[in-house]
Amino acid sequence: MPQQISAPHGGQDRGRSRGADVRHDLWGPTLLRAVVALIFAAVTVFWQEPSLGAGRWVMAFFLVGTGVSAIFLQLRLNRREDVDLGPSRNIPQSYGVLYVLGGVLTAVVASSDWLFVLFSAVILGLCGITELVLGMRFRGQFPLGRDWTLCGVVTVFAAMGMVLVETLGTKAELGVVGGAAIIVGVTQLIAALSLRHDARAADKALTDPGRTA
Known part of the structure; x- marks a missing residue:
């Protein structure tokens, strides 16, 4: 079946009756991710x-x-209901659950440095690749497509970097991921603010179409 993805505003009357551009539902989670990444980076x-x-x-x-x-x-x-990512619809939930489980395992089970690197790198690598594939599939077709692509690439490199600096200790391992988190945090913060602004602008255009003419 072909992928069906709504226009940013959600398309037809159904989207209009909700009175909300689809980007209204995207900027909140994007901002949350940015805050988490920037706190970790700091x-x-x-x-x-x-x-x-x-x-x-x-x-x-x-x-x-x-x-x-x-x-x-x-x-x-x-x-x-006006957004259909096809078979990829539940992928964010899939790697989200993997992130959570990986975080719990890292905190509870990683009692040695190599286990810490192993759990963290595997989780970052798997989730990064998954997000990268999702982003490449919907880049240019969905508001978060490019952000998924960028975050996926950065996360994969962070996983590789952890393995490369494993012998240098915890500071170096956290530093590699922290550097990646800075990139993710800044880009996600910009994306969240842009999504919120564009969503409000689209709503104003619908309520007062004469001003956009």
Whole structure:
């Protein structure tokens, strides 16, 4: 079956009767992800000598928070009857759950440095690849397509970087992921603000079409 994706405003009268551009449902989860990433990045930048025990809890916060934002996005998409991503519709929920489970395992089970790197890198790698594929599939067709692509690429490189610096200790491992989190956080913050602005502008255009003529 061909993929059916609504125009940003949700298309026909059904979308108009809801009075909400689809981007209204996207900017909240996007902002949440940005906040989580920027908090994690700030901690990793200013924390000079993190211990393994504390470091794994900080990583768990990042993984669980990112997963929650993806699940939040899924819930928002589920209530949009005018948005159909086809077989890929539930992918955000899938990697969101994986992020959450990975965060819990990292916090509870990763009692050694190599386990910490193993759990974190595997989760970041799997989720990053999944998000990258999703983004490539809908890039240019859905408001979050390019953001999924960028975040997927950055996350995959973060996973690879963790493995490469494994012998340098927790500070280096968190630093690699923190650097990626800065990129994700800044781009997601810009995306969230842009989505919110564009959604409001589209609503105004519908209520007062004469002003856009």
